Amino acid sequence: MTSKTIQKLDFEAAKRARLAAECRKALAGCPHKAGTVYVDCLTCAGVGSIRSYQTDDNDFGEWESCPRCCGEIGLLWPELCPCTEPFDKATILEAIADDSRRYQQLAAVADEMEATAKCEDVRDTLAAQMLAKLRNWCETNKTIVLPDLFSLLVLRLLEKGMIQCQRLPSGEVVFTAKGAKEEVCRFPEDPELAPYFDISKVKHLREFAYRKRCFTFAPTPPTKLWDGRVRAETIKIRPLDETEQASGRFMG
């Protein structure tokens, strides 16, 4: 091995040790359940069943038992808590290696983690500008004939500081969730939002809260809204998975 390679390895090892120490510190101050929160199943949103879209004769498919909850309604599952969310799989597993009994649930969650894109925080001024733009977009789009659930939910998360701006490895700045899982799972009981609630409409927002997806602004052909306003920008929701960044879905 050359001395350059050894230096690089030392540097990587030091970086890993530093991250693990940061993660241990976050866990020491964690007010949740040893690095986890118990929230709705992401696969079925806690209803115990999922729709199968494979049937030929019915576009809407049929309901079948959730592979995780096996038909049981309202089961809660451990997920990363706001303290452990900023860390990747290897860091979490290294941080808890010496205390495996205490962090059994966290280890199970970390084991299942996929390779999500490594996001970095952006400058405060840029983040503030982006968040103000998002707030404004949701404010102006919160009523399109009927109240728009997506905008209302995003506004609620913004109010609570649960949306942040981060930079993807590609350099692009996107919106990601921060400690929002429990909040999103509480939305169906919210008296202000309950009348408009439709589980299928919040599917992507739920995935956003669980940090499986992020979103950005994207141009759209100018659309005239019911009150005469013209909308030229929409929100694009897409996977936060390194391998799937190209695909996406548009809101509104």
Ligand SMILES: [Zn+2]
């Ligand atoms: Zn915590």
Ligand SMILES: [Zn+2]
């Ligand atoms: Zn389930």
